[in-house]
Amino acid sequence: MSTPYYVSPEQIRQDKEDFVSRGIAQAKEVVVLEYRDGLLMVAENPRKTTFKISEIYDRIALAAAGRIAEYEILRVAGIRESEIKGFRYYREDVTAKWLTNLYSQHMGGVAQAWDAKPLEIELLVCEVGTTDAPANSELRNNQIYHIAFDGIYSEEEKYAVIGGRATTITEILEQRYTDGLEMSAALQLITETFRTIEADAEDDYEITPQTIEVACLEQTAERRKFRRLSTDEVTTLLS
Amino acid sequence: MLDLSDYGNSDFFQILKRRHPELLATLNSSDVVSGVNVSESSFHPYEGTTVLAVVYDAGVVMAGDRQATEGYQVGERRIQKIYPVDRYSAIAVAGAAGPCIEMAKLFQVEVEFYEKTEGVSLSLEGQANFLAHLVRSNLGLAMQGLIVLPLFAGYDLKRQRGRIFKYDAVGGRYEEDDYYAIGSGGKDARTTLKKRYTPEITRQNALEIVAEALWDAADEDIATGGPDLVRKIFPTLYTVTEEGVTEVPEATVEELYRDLISRL
Numbered sequence: 001m002s003t004p005y006y007v008s009p010e011q012i013r014q015d016k017e018d019f020v021s022r023g024i025a026q027a028k029e030v031v032v033l034e035y036r037d038g039l040l041m042v043a044e045n046p047r048k049t050t051f052k053i054s055e056i057y058d059r060i061a062l063a064a065a066g067r068i069a070e071y072e073i074l075r076v077a078g079i080r081e082s083e084i085k086g087f088r089y090y091r092e093d094v095t096a097k098w099l100t101n102l103y104s105q106h107m108g109g110v111a112q113a114w115d116a117k118p119l120e121i122e123l124l125v126c127e128v129g130t131t132d133a134p135a136n137s138e139l140r141n142n143q144i145y146h147i148a149f150d151g152i153y154s155e156e157e158k159y160a161v162i163g164g165r166a167t168t169i170t171e172i173l174e175q176r177y178t179d180g181l182e183m184s185a186a187l188q189l190i191t192e193t194f195r196t197i198e199a200d201a202e203d204d205y206e207i208t209p210q211t212i213e214v215a216c217l218e219q220t221a222e223r224r225k226f227r228r229l230s231t232d233e234v235t236t237l238l239s
Numbered sequence: 240m241l242d243l244s245d246y247g248n249s250d251f252f253q254i255l256k257r258r259h260p261e262l263l264a265t266l267n268s269s270d271v272v273s274g275v276n277v278s279e280s281s282f283h284p285y286e287g288t289t290v291l292a293v294v295y296d297a298g299v300v301m302a303g304d305r306q307a308t309e310g311y312q313v314g315e316r317r318i319q320k321i322y323p324v325d326r327y328s329a330i331a332v333a334g335a336a337g338p339c340i341e342m343a344k345l346f347q348v349e350v351e352f353y354e355k356t357e358g359v360s361l362s363l364e365g366q367a368n369f370l371a372h373l374v375r376s377n378l379g380l381a382m383q384g385l386i387v388l389p390l391f392a393g394y395d396l397k398r399q400r401g402r403i404f405k406y407d408a409v410g411g412r413y414e415e416d417d418y419y420a421i422g423s424g425g426k427d428a429r430t431t432l433k434k435r436y437t438p439e440i441t442r443q444n445a446l447e448i449v450a451e452a453l454w455d456a457a458d459e460d461i462a463t464g465g466p467d468l469v470r471k472i473f474p475t476l477y478t479v480t481e482e483g484v485t486e487v488p489e490a491t492v493e494e495l496y497r498d499l500i501s502r503l
Contacts, residue, residue, distance in 0.1 A: 051358075054355075076356050079356055
């Protein structure tokens with residue numbers, strides 16, 4: 001009988017973290033940023049039908065970086081669980097915090113399993129407030145949760161970034177972000193930030209209305225607050 | 240825990256039936272109580288209705304009265320019988336109020352679930368066909384007197400016109416080209432529509448004949464509510480066009496009825 005090797009828990013965790021960060025380093029970034037009327041979400045993505053940002057429920061959207069196949073199944077599961085919860089209770093009872101916990105438990109479970117590869121993804125679960133509520137109601141708050149590959153999540157304020165160069169982008173936003181930006185100003189801030197980091201990159205990825213994916217959660221919209229912006233709309237906002 | 244097993248299944252009704260049958264209170268055959276018929280018992284569910292749809296040059300108008308009856312009593316004066324489904328379709332319901340509202344809610348979730356998971360909208364005809372399955376799954380309760388009959392209408396973006404679908408209790412689905420009305424006052428409303436409808440009718444004329452048809456239905460059928468000028472309760476009217484589903488403002492509906500009354 002052979003003696004199994006001993007590997008310390010710290011070592012196992014470190015190995016998995018290294019493995020995932022090598023994968024995530026390749027992933028193009030998604031930025032979520034609070035603007036005057038809600039949350040603006042922008043990703044570097046030239047594709048027309050495979051999205052990094054998607055609608056989950058009335059006030060909730062999901063942004064993901066990493067392997068599409070791995071987050072696609074989570075996106076659909078999120079929609080399904082949200083619809084079931086909203087059908088069972090009330091649509092308002094479906095919250096980003098609840099969904100974040102579901103994702104977090106799942107991703108943590110996979111990351112800890114000895115016989116599974118950790119998910120090479122990072123998620124942002126976003127919820128927008130509604131203007132259709134009293135001034136001090138919690139229904140007015142915007143929320144952004146950042147979930148790492150191992151399920152560890154944090155609550156972010158004003159903006160959040162996922163993807164390979166998230167740290168660099170966050171540093172730029174720390175200097176340039178101001179409260180209460182209009183949608184066009186917020187979009188310009190994000191595209192300028194993308195241009196700054198692309199100028200330092202080896203591949204020449206040009207930031208144009210065709211090469212970014214833009215969506216928003218609008219506080220003033222009716223029940224379904226998620227909206228994808230067309231290339232034409234993005235062009236107008238940037239001009 | 241997050242259950243990933245239903246990936247690729249865009250049918251919310253099927254997922255609920257399998258995973259949460261308890262949430263399908265009435266649309267579930269296990270509810271059928273053998274040998275009982277509501278119409279012969281002393282139990283009176285909320286029912287009674289006139290709902291209708293009229294195709295006009297830019298789309299379709301849907302309308303319904305606001306009253307629910309409980310036996311010979313008024314059960315509810317402000318009930319909603321028209322529900323937007325997606326951006327380009329709406330459902331009107333007639334029958335027992337509880338199962339009607341449940342079916343409308345489930346149908347709306349089904350269509351939205353499909354749209355979000357697949358990334359494209361379910362076609363109008365796809366929606367109409369799916370609704371036939373829902374009606375069919377209520378057959379057990381329909382046989383006991385708790386019937387749900389929807390009227391479904393929308394704007395078909397690919398064919399660029401308004402379309403109306405009606406149903407029978409066994410899930411038969413039939414398309415109407417011009418107009419249709421269902422519910423206890425449906426026949427009275429249809430008589431008015433038959434006399435007043437002309438093809439390629441304008442929006443304003445469509446709203447006028449819809450208001451008149453509902454008036455006539457309320458006049459003849461005790462289970463259909465007319466405009467209530469004292470409480471300011473008016474029938475609900477929706478238009479569905481290329482621009483989407485829009486509710487006709489209450490002030491406009493009130494004006495339609497004041498005009499109509501002045502002409503009587």
